[in-house]
Amino acid sequence: MARASMSLDELVRQLQQVHGDALRAVVLYGSAASGEQVVGHSDFNVLVIVSSIELAQTRQLGQTMRAWQEAGNPPVLVLTEPEWLRSADIFPMEYADILERHRVLHGTLSLTDLVVALHDLRWQTEQEAMGKLLRLRRGVMVAGTDTARQTDLLRSSYSALLVIFRAVLRLHGVTPARDATRVIQDVAARCGFDAAPFMAVSALVRGTALAPGATESVLAGYLSGMDTLVTYLDQFTPPPAAPAVISPVQS
Incomplete structure (x- = not known):
């Protein structure tokens, strides 16, 4: 059950429950990834990479994502693996932050040939x-x-x-x-x-x-x-x- 005070660990657990083997990586990026966040005022920016995503899975995560944002965090960025590898030109600010400082919370993040x-x-x-x-x-x-x-x-x-x-x-x-x-x-x-x-x-x-x-x-x-x-x-x-x-x- 999602809660307004949702932690990173709980977010990862709920993502695992919904996506199962399709969950490839959960990545924290930005100031929180390098310990620079101001407690109570800094966002936890999270990237989620999946092999595929269906409408049913998206619906299942509704309560989780509402709780995550109610805790003061920005929406989770969810991409399929192909989208992740080809979208650096669309989200260059976000990718630059991720490439420079990130922490993998689950799985493996592919950085092969990625540039901004x-x-x-x-x-x-x-x-x-x-x-x-x-x-x-x-x-x-x-x-x-x-x-x-x-x-x-x-x-x-x-x-x-x-x-x-x-x-x-x-x-x-x-x-x-x-x-x-x-x-x-x-x-x-x-x-x-x-x-x-x-x-x-x-x-x-x-x-x-x-x-x-x-x-x-x-x-x-x-x-x-x-x-x-x-x-x-x-x-x-x-x-x-x-x-x-x-x-x-x-x-």
């Missing part, structure tokens, strides 16, 4: 950054002058923002630091925006409240920085030293 092309990553990064900016603007309109809602908007946006920031560094041929604050500072320096509002949100996620009366200014700086980032990416040309592809990190 820089030009694919460049287009998705710009698209995701623009989408994030538009969602932030909508969130600001909904929050209005409600400080609590503004703070929740900043806090809830942080994890997805770091995914974009890491992709920006990879576009420059740079492997992102494990420390999120270093990632923020590096991206801000390269793209020409003020890191301070993003650093304040990073501290907020880690339990340090914003200074009294500072929420409006942090939010304004946050939006301004994202606007600058989108403009930067629209005009971006990879540096000569940047590789054409991103390959799996060898352990």
